[in-house]
Amino acid sequence: MESIVLVVMLFWPLLAALVVLLFGGSDRAVKTSSILMSLVPLALSVYLLWGYDFEAGGIQFQVRAEWIPQINASFRLGVDGLSIPLVFLTALLSTLSLYYSAGVIRHRVKEYFFLFHLLEMSMLGVFVALDYVLFYIFWEISLVPMYFLIGIWGSDNRDYAAVKFFIYTLVGSVAMLLAILAIFFATGTFDILDAAAAQPFSQQLTIASLVFWGLFLGFAFKVPSFPFHTWLPDAHTEAPTAGSVILAGVLLKLGAYGLLRIMLPTLPHAAVFWAPWLVALGAIAIVYGAFVCVAQSDLKRLIAYSSVSHMGYVVLGIGAAAAVMTPEALADLANVFSLSPEALQDSAAMAINGATLQMFNHGIITGALFFLVGILYERAHTRDLFRFGGLSARTPYYYGLMMVAAFASLGLPGLAGFWAEFFTFRGAFAIVPAWAAFGTLGIIITAVYFLYRIIQNVFLGEYDPAKIEHWTTVDGQPAEGPTDVVGFEKLTLWPLVAAMLLIGIYPTPLVEYFNQSALELLNFVSTLS
């Protein structure tokens, strides 16, 4: 009985998509049924949160059925402390995005909602699949609906952005596919956990490195890790609002999830060897991304680049933990720093917790930020930072929401973003102090671009009516000036803002899930010879 949960949750969006496609009558009916149907996966994801047994730990809610026996690929699903919060995040952002889209999408409605359900299924699939073939199928399918979402409902330069997004991630994925095949030939199984237990290539560093980089390319394009991030600003900027929310909120997490679920446990030796590279890429991404943000004049592009910077924390945290993935590396490093191996392992756990927390928080915070940018764009029809000003007096409610999201994003204590940064740097300092110190620069620059660029340019100063010719309301009616957020926009944002506050004040429940899986990962690798 328990096992059916994941199957229903995974294929429910597919059902919703088919319902929309085959029975979708009026636009209104499509929108209503889509929103209602998306509540089912959300409810089931809450059930997963609630039903996960911490005592037992490990993978739960398992499903296992024969699928392609000829190549040992099975239909295996399961979730643990790492995937459950991400599944919840996916379902939550999907529902909110569908709800928000119902308010702003006016043409080709049926196609839009059909694709969105398909997208939700593929993202959930990546988080719950425990078989490489299944994982890869969902991973790749997620490209297709997003490509259409950007290409059809995006803004002016959508065509270019859609193709760039597709090709870049495809090339990364194919590299990953080759790595998966290599792992298969070494272990004889496509099962993700069995393959990790078999420890392929543990004695052959050269091949292990090749496989490692194959996997890393696939994941890094998705994360996106510097220097594989160049598709991101275009895709995020051109995508429709809800598309940007899902891109930043969930799709980027797929890559980071892959690093934790597949790369570290399966190739710990290669991970140790290449950990300095990961750490460097992460730290550079933090600082570089932040600097680029400061130079932006396009509001949405700025938020997009902030994702590059913020996902840098994730890579930094994972990289730091990767450095102690084998018992020998742990002992060596403990010697260097004259620490006990246990203390070092604690730091690794913290680094992983920081990275995973950042994955979740970035989803919520940047999701909210993209919603907010969309709200403004629907009214002003421009994203040029320098054409705004003085909105704080005109749209106080909007100002308030933006302030919370912006401060959460720059890591103000008391809001969600702080804990992720705190854990990441606390963990990374013990293992890679120099790069961690370098990375902290990013925090300062982040404050600069949020306060100086966004808050000051958009909300403070004088309101000048001449700068933007035609304001509209969110329904597209002409308006005298900026109008404040309306009901459905508030309802979209409040769950996210509430989550930022809750996690900011009391992160423990969320950390428990992530910590569980972090400890399991570290225990797993510490038993390796």
Place this chain on the structure above:
Amino acid sequence: MNALGLLLPELILLVGALLVFLLDVAYDTDRESGASYGLVSGLFLVVAFLAAFFQMSLEPQQAFMMDIDAFAAFIKMTVFAGMALVALAGGRYMNRRTYNQGEFWTFFLIVSLAMSILAGANNLVLIYITIELLSITSYMLAAFFRDELRSAEAGMKYFLYGSVASAVMLYGLSFIYGAVGSLDLREVAGFFVQPDLTEELRVAMIPATLLALAGFAFKASLAPFYQWAPDTYEGSPTPVTTYLSTASKAAAFAVMARFFVVGLSALDVEWVPILAGLSILTMTMGNLAALRQNNVKRLLAYSSVAHAGYILMGLVAVAANAASGMDGLNGVLLYLFAYLFTNVGAFVSLMAVEETTGSVEMEAFQGLIHRAPWLAGMFTLFLLSLAGIPATGGFLGKFFVFGAAVQHQYYWLVAIALVNAGIAAFYYLRIIRTMYFGSQEDAGSRLELPLGMQATLLICTLATLWIGLYPPQVLDWVNTASQQILTAVLF
């Protein structure tokens, strides 16, 4: 079972061809009866398909210089399925354009017959004769709209290339006969495994292989013998293009596989590098040329060249005892099977657009989603399958072929294929983009599809998804087929 029974698929097709021919002579053809010739041909192909399906489960045996084994039976199934689908979709298309349908469908069945024999032929002369039979009938079909300049050009080009290629191949085969003294592939194989085989003889076989390869490469449109393909594909009647790029290719790869894997298994050190080189050349040339096409028919023609390159990777990476379930040869078969449904679907989609707009230029596809949403959706699926996106048959084919190459540690080959997959995605996306990313206003009027095309598209869609999502049954077939070949091989 007596020997004639083993020829059941071929006999069915022969009867069918003669019947259509006689009907054509006996009755005055008007437009109406012409369409039914297509259906009659389709029916015979379906019966032949069932006969081939029955042959899958037979013990491997030989009759009339042909192997009757699961490998041949599977190729026959693939070929007949493709030809039947073309007949189903193409009936009305041909009907509107020519009065000589009887002739067309007679040759169409003879083409199928030739491919069927080719699937099992294990004798060098039979291989040559069947390739000639297949080629000559195909020349005629390619040039079937003889009053149209394009179609005449298509047939002429095909003929000029083809006749040279087969002459060269015959020359190559004569070398092999000269060395071995037998035309039977198994005796050829046995000759080359002799331990006292001189080095000179081995080396002498390289030019022989290259010459023989010319004929196969021509049929499978491999580089550097693919230049006929774009012009012929573009100019031929679309049903002919469809089978030339799918069924005909499957037959060509079948005979190549038998020739190299069975006949020249002992010389693999010599031919594997040659095929690997051709594979790289073919996929790269095909993809690069496809990038610049604005005519969708021509684009698909180049893409089909590129796919031949991917399929060849499987032959390069053939392994006699692969424990992993990816022995290369089953990848080739799976790829051919999946590619057949995908590409037939793609060409029939094209045919549907051509029927209503009269054009196959990129512009004809502008805003197709508004004119024919289901057609656009299915065409998108076929294009994604061609691009190798998962959940489709095209992905699984690539998965097995790439897998075999990774297993052999041909990392450089796989790396080049990887880059190619990226390039290919780009031009498939161009078509998808054209269909979807336009606005509703400038789309034009709705498109009505004839029933035959609808049915074909639906079958191809379901087959593509079936192979992509739940392939155990297909894998059983291809594994049986490849194992029957590989267990007999003397690697």
